[in-house]
Amino acid sequence: MSQQTACATGLPEVAVADTRSNFGRWGWTIILVEGLMLWISAGVQVHGLNIIVPVLSQEFAIEKTTLLFWATPASWGSVVAGYLCAKLVEWKGAKYNILLCLAACAVCFGLLGTWSSVWAFTALFCGVCFFGSGYAYVGGTALIANWFPRKKSLAFGWVTMGQTMSTALFVPMLALFFGLFGVRNGFWIVALMMGALIVLVGIFVTNTPEERGCTPDNVSMTPEELQRSRVEQETYVCPFTSVQLLGMRDVWTIGLGSGGIYVVLVGVLSQLVPRLMAMGYELNTAILYLAIAAFIGVPGAYLWGWLGQRLGTKAGLIVYSLWWGVAVVLNMFELNIYTLWASLLMIGLSFGGATNLTTSIVAEKFPRAAFITAFGVIQPIQGVVRCCAFAVLAFGLTYLGGYFGAYALLAGVAVINALLFWVTDTSPVT
Secondary structure (H helix, E strand, C coil), X not given: CCHHHHHHHCCCCCCCCCCCCCCCHXXXXXXXXXXXXXXXXXXXXXXXXXXXXXXXXXXXXXXXXXXXXXXXXXXXXXXXXXXXHHXXXXXXXXXXXXXXXXXXXXXXXXXXXXXXXXXHHHHHHHHHHHHHHHXXXXXXXXXXXXXXXXXXXXXXXXXXXXXXXXXXXXXXXXXXXXXXXXXXXXXXXXXXXXXXXXXXXXXXXXXXXXXXXXXXXXXXXXXXXXXXXXXXXHHCCCCCCHHHHHCCHHHHHHHHHHHHHHHHHHHHHHHXXXXXXXXXXXXXXXXXXXXXXXXXXXXXXXXXXXXXXXXXXXXXXXXXXXXXXXXXXXXXCCCCHHHHHHHHHHHHHHCCHHHHXXXXXXXXXXXXXXXXXXXXHHHHHHHHHHCCHHHHHHHHHHHCCCHHHXXXXXXXXXHHHHHHHHCCCCCCCC
């Protein structure tokens, strides 16, 4: 490792294959807070739509198809947030960005149950996606990269358990709130949960471990080394501009490969219930199988983090991409209960790996203090590709013979993802 990279990480050389979760008390606090932020952020942006759309449709007499149509362009707010919120983190720090975005997301989500027009829904849901991504997927990931520069894969493995649990738990919780408190108040209950997170972040979170008097990755450092590390982080000037980053081949391979992973993930998850119903299963059974797969994904999130830490993020992503390819191929064929459960097991275990590994590879390539600058360029590339998931599905379902053709396309995307990561150079830049 070069001297410049060593200074940028602010800690001595640590074995990449160290898979011990010895993060320290304050390190575990950061992991818990980010896990909670991902749980709520994924819920309000993605999973919650399963109940938000039908509830608002009934409450305001708006067609469900209309709300779903406008939810798609509104979700592009998360793509824009990748760049703008990253710039805010550069300017004011991750904690400031998280507090601001949490407050704004809470207001936007609370008002979803109050304003009754399609345009209001579109604007407010765009705000939910923008600020929800801003606090959890930009500010929160910057915290993890700052606190765990050498154990980011392992840390993200624990963190993404929160995102995975959101798949199974957020929708029932939201339905309970609507049933107990009514539609309008139900939205504000979730907003109050974000308010509670504001308090937790304000009290327990610091931008870097050095600010808390802790060391990165909880490694042993002398007081002099810790002070030097803190000064280096506070005075670090990123040598890369956005234009320079866009000229780097590895920025594009990481961005395109990461986006491709989400094409497969979104493509499979968005159609898993109707796919199971097409195989002859009842709706409630299909939903139960989805929930089981989601719970399998909780330990899976840690396992992918462990693998990325053990083998390196590049190798982890290649294995992860090919794993998805096999899972999709198994689900292509309506063979028997054994192949079905094998595919559900593989799909479930994959839930938590995407956010973990695709973020860790950015932290592996770029110095700790430059992570957010690079992530602010890579994340929008990833987001644009991710938005192609439904187009890929629609093409396969319409022109390639239904689910068999659609899943064949997704399996092909999985192989392309593996190739993109294969040609990516993850050597730290200097």
